[in-house]
């Protein structure tokens with residue numbers, strides 16, 4: 001019932017854009033918000049500590065709703081819109097509710113396959129949220145060349161600072177405190193380009209950029225004042241990414257993982273809504289340094305077959321480029337999925353997706369030899385993330401809230 005099978009190419013959509021312009025780049029810095037919404041921007045980091053078998057996510061972002069307009073920033077780079085401080089809507093129960101415009105979240109999961117991912121997400125008052133670049137307001141989009149240098153602050157509840165190769169998170173979200181320091185980001189591509197490569201210059205409804213596949217977490221500490229639990233450690237790995245655009249798509253999957261041997265895998269895709277038509281498209285990257293493998297998949301270089309079943313916690317994909325192929329099966333125990341998590345929609349944050357950090361990715365990599373694809377690598381990635389969003393969530397249970 002919730003299965004879908006698609007063979008996908010976007011080549012025909014891209015038309016004359018097929019000659020890649022000169023572009024690489026670091027898109028991790030904040031993007032410029034347009035004068036009127038809808039627009040959203042959000043950052044997501046996920047720590048994996050395989051020694052203690054714990055994984056911790058941290059996310060934050062802002063939505064400029066369709067009905068709101070931007071108020072010019074102060075020169076200190078303070079709040080970025082003041083025209084609407086909250087957005088009223090009616091919940092399913094008919095009560096008046098609020099769709100928050102700025103949200104922070106911490107997601108936590110141990111390796112026990114009967115424990116769901118626990119999510120703490122809170123709204124941040126707009127006037128307490130600020131994003132600065134090189135200490136000042138955001139007046140340009142990231143320039144593709146400079147290393148990131150930005151800070152996001154959540155009033156009394158902490159901040160995130162990404163500067164050069166250093167990342168520091170020091171935040172409180174509801175009952176949870178999270179502190180971490182990470183260094184040595186490993187970029188998606190050699191020029192700092194992300195999964196979209198030159199496609200990022202197309203007017204896609206939503207963009208995905210991976211800044212680091214596996215930064216080294218020099219130290220971290222998470223305290224949950226409700227359970228009294230504290231987790232801390234050294235040498236965990238941190239995946240770092242962001243999204244920006246109009247809103248999350250109608251349906252999507254996202255998955256990400258890293259092994260102790262530095263194998264990394266990340267994929268994002270689903271229904272892309274171009275107003276006049278919907279297409280199904282994926283961006284993905286697989287790295288295995290020990291085997292000198294670095295496979296990228298975009299709609300411009302590959303065909304994808306894709307089946308998903310959110311009610312079974314399973315995604316199967318075959319991604320085929322000219323000279324290489326991946327066959328990927330991803331499964332997470334149903335009991336490990338979170339409740340519906342908040343994500344950016346056109347009118348603010350609302351519950352949109354479920355996630356597990358206890359997925360296993362079964363991955364086989366092939367290279368073309370003449371007319372055949374030959375198996376060159378086979379890896380299972382444990383403690384991987386798997387997310388179902390929008391229409392891909394079991395029984396659409398996160399939609400329409």
Ligand SMILES: *[C@@H]1O[C@H](CO)[C@@H](O)[C@H](O)[C@H]1NC(C)=O
Nearest residue numbers: 110111112113114115116335
């Ligand atoms: C997993 O959690 C359940 C319930 O909290 C507990 O009964 C079980 O012993 C745990 N399993 C392991 C392997 O720790």
Ligand SMILES: *[C@@H]1O[C@H](CO)[C@@H](O)[C@H](O)[C@H]1NC(C)=O
Nearest residue numbers: 149162163164165166167183
């Ligand atoms: C990153 O951190 C290291 C060690 O803490 C420090 O020496 C260096 O100056 C920092 N770099 C930046 C760009 O902040």
Ligand SMILES: *[C@@H]1O[C@H](CO)[C@@H](O)[C@H](O)[C@H]1NC(C)=O
Nearest residue numbers: 124125128154155156157174
């Ligand atoms: C900080 O967190 C506390 C506890 O969750 C909350 O009551 C307060 O509103 C938050 N302040 C900001 C600026 O988000």
Ligand SMILES: *[C@@H]1O[C@H](CO)[C@@H](O)[C@H](O)[C@H]1NC(C)=O
Nearest residue numbers: 184186214216260261262289
């Ligand atoms: C993984 O990469 C890190 C640095 O990025 C390196 O220090 C470490 O030795 C690598 N581990 C393996 C098993 O190759």
Ligand SMILES: *[C@@H]1O[C@H](CO)[C@@H](O)[C@H](O)[C@H]1NC(C)=O
Nearest residue numbers: 250271273275276277278391
């Ligand atoms: C694209 O998909 C969304 C969600 O299912 C739907 O609301 C929209 O009408 C579709 N657009 C087209 C052109 O089919």
Ligand SMILES: *[C@@H]1O[C@H](CO)[C@@H](O)[C@H](O)[C@H]1NC(C)=O
Nearest residue numbers: 289290291292293294295323
């Ligand atoms: C690794 O792969 C790259 C690109 O495919 C190739 O240029 C390079 O020669 C390879 N290195 C080794 C050691 O095989």
Ligand SMILES: *[C@@H]1O[C@H](CO)[C@@H](O)[C@H](O)[C@H]1NC(C)=O
Nearest residue numbers: 003307308309314315316329
């Ligand atoms: C995924 O593939 C497995 C075989 O490896 C199959 O049993 C399962 O039904 C598939 N699931 C979906 C949702 O396609």
